[in-house]
Amino acid sequence: MTRHLLTEHQARVADRVLDEESARREHLVVSLSGAHAYGFPSPDSDLDLKCVHIAPTSHLLRLEQRGPLDPTERLEVIDGVEIDYSSNELAPVLLGVLQGNGNYVERLLGTHALRASPVLEAVRPLVRRSLSRRMHRHYRGFAQGQLREWEKTGFRSTKKLLYVLRTTLTGTHALLTGEVETDLTALMDRYGFSEAGELVAWKRRGERSELPEPLSEHWRGQVARAFERLDEARERSVLPEDPEGAAELEAWLLDVRRSRF
Incomplete structure (x- = not known):
């Protein structure tokens, strides 16, 4: 489990932040990134939390100054632990996957998830089929x-x-x-x-x-x-030149949107 990469104190601070942020948005996945996920954390490394969230479909139709597809960031020190939290909405993330954005691919397919919705398991095979040499x-x-x-x-x-x-x-x-x-x-x-x-x-x-x-x-x-x-x-890549799973990803996204109006 990913939590073993954190000290008890770091895990408590991470839970506190994620509980607060989860009250504001629905997380599809919260992935631990940075030095902890890369295999070389030091005692003073920050907690780099990279997330994907799902906006309620009704919010996509509102007239707002701040759009529901905008990324959300939070950087602060809590009880001596530096937290670097960022979350991107599902649609831009899936588009990024098709474009070859490794940052988003790592969030969805990486092995260091601190929290994950059951919905994540449904999209992971689709993401794998959408990987390309991009x-x-x-x-x-x-x-x-x-x-x-x-x-x-x-x-x-x-x-x-x-x-x-x-x-x-x-x-x-x-x-x-x-x-x-x-x-x-x-x-x-x-x-x-x-x-x-x-x-x-x-x-x-x-x-x-x-x-x-x-x-x-x-x-x-x-x-x-x-x-x-x-x-x-x-x-020598086993991947195709261009992604092949765009239609499947879009169909899945539309199903998610319909279920979260």
Whole structure:
């Protein structure tokens, strides 16, 4: 169960926040993301809660200044725990899946759900059938962004480097297998990055841990391999070039809308 990744105190704070947010919207799924889900949390890591919610259909027909499809965010420190909560409405999320948005795919198919509606199990097979090689663009773009962030730290931030590796290897694995795995420690041996275990150990000491110069220099010469793995995975992918399950997803969404007027 995902809760074992949290301390008792963190779990209590997360429950408090999610109880409050669940009173405001119906969550399809609440996924634990960030360092806890990626295999390298430190004692001061925040709780990154990525959610998908279902807006009542009647709200979609109202004249409102703030639309029901807008994302919701909450960032605060509660009893010493930093909470980063965000939730996106179901329709934009499903559209994102068809476009190859790995962030949304991870929320729906990932293994780190803190809370899930029974409805989630009905849509998961449809999401799997809607995966495509479009995910390559998402994961490569996100990884390149993290690489630029690592460069800005003078190649010293352990966290930024691990995010590059996590993103590229999650994308590689998804393209080659059609499965979602966000834990770097479950991927690094399989894809030739066993040495990243040293980085994981370094990061677990603290959120802002910095790499010693020899280690930083070594990885500056190695990180390109992760992008090569991702690009090779696109060419060898088991996934179709474009998504094939759009009609099924739309039919399912319409059924959900009719049941929640």
